[in-house]
Amino acid sequence: MILRFTLLAALVSTSALAAPDSTRWDKHRAAVTITRDDFGIPHIKGKTDADAVFGMIYAQAEDDFNRVETNFINAQGRLAETEGQSAIWRDLRMKLFIDPAELKAQYAASPAWLKSLSTAWADALNYYLATHPAVKPRVITHFEPWMALSFSEGSIGGDIESINLANLEALHTGQPAKLTALDLGSELAEPLGSNGMALAPARSTSGDALLLINPHTSFYFRSEAKVESGQGLDAYGASTWGQFFVYQGFNRHVGWMHTSSGVDNIDEFALTVERKGGKWYYLHGTTWKPLAEKRISVPYKAADGTLQTRNFTTYRSHHGPIIRAENGKWIAVSLMHRPVAALEQSFLRTKTHDLASYLQVASRRANSSNATLFASSKGEIAYLHPQFVPVRDAKFNWKKPVDGSDPATDWQGEHSLDQLPSVANPGTGFVFNVNNWPWTAAGKDSPKQAAFPRYMDYAGENPRGPNALRLLSGDKKFDLPALLTTAYDPFLQGFADTIPPLVKAWDALPAGAQKDRLAAPIAALKSWDYRTGEASVPTSLAVFWGDEMIKRFGPIAKLDEEAIVPYLASASVPDADRLAALDTAIARLAGDFGGWDTPWGHINRFQRLNGAIAGSYDDKLPSTPIGFASGNWGSLASFGAGPGVGTKRWYGSYGNSFVAVVRFGKDGPEARAVHAGGLNSNPASPHFRDQAERYRTHDFRSVYLTDAQLQGHVEKTYRPGE
Known part of the structure; x- marks a missing residue:
């Protein structure tokens, strides 16, 4: 049943509001409806694009104002105002590029349509605060339209965040850089990035193009919504909190999935x-x-x-x-810093209708870090390389600092779109990217590495790449369930590469105490098919062994500029160290969980206790077993986990977050999706963790895209402020 609420006039008296603001707010309110479905996901309808933006951002603020505000506190270099001295260097880094005076000037010169959206964005947040006096902002008490330009691209870690804070601090203090375990390589973060796959009609059982949208982000980093206007906006998907465009998603005609690229443009x-x-x-x-x-x-x-x-x-x-x-x-x-062009491109691509119109928007070349997997209702598919790529002299090694006194190192303009290693409608019928190089993106029809400058990719291959290529190659036809099964394929290529040398080292070990001590664990690893799962004991052994190997050899691999997994599989690693690392892993498993034969699902858990951005965990409280693993070892479905403060169990905080599969049918798209935990950050909300079990079992919910599909699934319909 649709519930409608009347606005409590006492919350906001028009006399207390500035007249221009009040007038705009009233106009937007009258032109916007928000319908929450049975998972709390907002379906926003507005007469104009600006109305839709107003409703979209108001709904985001309802679900998680803290994350909305925090993203823009960080984007403007103001975190230290709330978090203290520990955030000073992060703020300084942002302020090297983000200058309010410059952004205000760029906003003033921006197109009228973009100004109207930015004004609606600020109006929505200010109206939310006016109607929710109990919500106390950490820093930003009044939002201004120009602020939307401070965070305009959507990636989880923008280009500015690639600048090392320890080195920036050392520059200004004269003290040695305080490098972290991550900086040194002795600890491995979950890979930044995502998975995307697109299948042509010839590879689909229905004859329609299919798209996998699989962002890997910190959990709860993005909201989910359907946004519709009378001016042609009709998009569904994930938006980074506080941004007024669907970052990874689809409309009736096209879908776009961004993955972090290894292109060198910084x-x-x-x-x-x-x-x-x-x-x-x-x-x-x-x-x-x-x-x-x-x-x-x-x-x-x-x-x-x-x-x-x-x-x-x-x-x-x-x-x-x-x-x-x-x-x-x-x-x-x-690095690229084009706030207006980036915001234009980010919004306008959500209104495109085919590959040609998508590329026309992309001609702004304001997407620097993201490769794109694309599919359309016309049956088009494509892998699109990031569009911002400076032209440089290929004789230099751009992975390292070049001689800035040599004019030959100056950037020489930018590559045009037709000079990039992209591929459209390949004969293989598939494209994919899993943060690996583009040279296998379409199998045998991929761009040829020799035809492009080396700086087009420095990521190289990773353990997810060969697995994805194996799964997509051939002539198999897919439907949405089959694509979903592929996206969660449990094979761990990284251990298929690194465990055999460990087994070989044990085989060569002479009889003695160590050989006897490791016999049973080695037997478990020998019989393993390298597939992860909740009941898998070998997965636990391998992950703990791999963790120890990274501590030992990560710094060496980093110094040698080698990827860690190939290095661990190489002859450079002494057999004695492989075996010693297994001894250490077994001791850790026994100490933390009572024995080396602990199933992976007993260790690897999903838990959501509160709405804090940096979550806390507790072994004594309920949690959910998760069978997939870290992308570092080749898990296509990424679950970056580790022990929390005071815990033995490992709790996930990064990886698969919002995930969707889409079929672009002639009568409109069909989609299924899941969100890590739930959409709302309030533990009292029924949508705080109502998707946790679906997340565990990959039981994706149907996405409601039309009014007819929403029938029977409506929680409430209202206007902002009600």
Whole structure:
């Protein structure tokens, strides 16, 4: 039954609101409805695109205002205002690029349609705060339209976040960099990125194109919604909290799935600098050019709760800002920073209707980090390389800082779309990307590596790539359940590569205590088919052994610039260390869980106790077993887990989050989806963890795309403020 609520006038009196704001708010309210389905997912309808944006952002604020605000606190370099001195360097990094005065000027010069959407975005958040006085913002008490430009691209880690904070701090303090275990390679984070697959009609049982949307993000990083307007907007999918476009999703005609790419479009330049007459200069060719000097203030919350300020003098060359010092040089960084174009491209692609229109939007070349898997109702499929790729001299090694004093290292414009390693409608009938190189994206019809500069990809292959290629190759036809089964294929290529050398080392071990001690665990690994699962004991053994191997050899592999899994499988690793790492893994399993023969699902768990951005975990409270594993070892369905503070069990916090499969039928799309835990961040909400069991078992819910499909599945319908 549809429930309608009347607005409590006492919440907001029009006299308390600025008249222009009040007028806009009233117009948007009257033109927007929000329908929550039985999973709490909002279906927003607005007369105009701006109305739809107003409803979309208002609904996001209802579900998780904290994440909405936090994303824009971070994007503007204001985290230290709420989190204290620990966030100062993160804020400084953002402020090297994000300047409110510059963003305001860019907003003022932006197209009228984008201004209207940005104004609706700010109006929605301000109206939400006005109608929810109990909600207390951490920092941003009033949102302004230009702020939408500070976070315009959608990736979980934008280009700016590639700058190492420890090195930035060392530059400004003169102290040695405080490198973390992740920096050194002795700890491995869950791979940043996602999986995407698209299948042509010839590979589909229905004769329709199919698309897998499988973002790998920190859990609860994105909302989910259907957004519709009378101006042609009709999109469904995942949006990063606070952004007014569907980042990974589909409309009636096309679908788009972004994966993190290994393209090199962030470069570092080593500068020869000299101080002359009280100013800093850098050598470029035979000319000494002045470094632009800028004072940046970073407010921070002091221990006593007062707001203090730390001031920095920063420098910038024509390459970009100075971010660290190395071997007597100052290092500048160049990266894409096009807020208006990025926001335009991010929104406009949600209204495209085929590959040609999608590429027309992509011609803005403001997507720097994302490869795209594309499918359409016309039966088109494509792998699209990130569109922002600077032209450079291929003789240089762009993986490392190049000599910024050599004019030959300057960027020379940008590659056009037809110069990128993309592929459309391949004869193989499939395209995919799992954060690996593009040279296998379409099997035998993939772009040819030799035809492109080396900087088009530095990611190389990873353990997920061969598995995905194996599953998609051939002439098998897929429907949505089969595509879903493929997306959750349990084979762990990383262990198929690294366990055989371990077994061989044990086989060569002479008789003795170690051989006897390891006999039973080795027997379990020998008989393993390298498939993960809740009941799998070998998965537990392999993961704990792999964890120990990374501690031992990750730093060496990092120094040698080698991927860790191939390195662990290589002859560079002594057999004695492989066996010693297994001894350590067995001891850890016994100490933490009572024995080495512990099933993976007993260790690997999903738990959601509160709505905090950084969740906490408790072994004494209920949790859900999860059978899939880390993408580092080749698990297509990624579940990045580890022990929490004070826990023995491993709890997932990164990986599969929002996942969907889509069929682009002639009568409209059909889709199924699941969201990690649930959409709402309030533990009291029925939608806080109502999808946890579906997440565990891959029992995807049907996506309601039309009013007819929503029939019988409506929780409530209302207007913002009701």
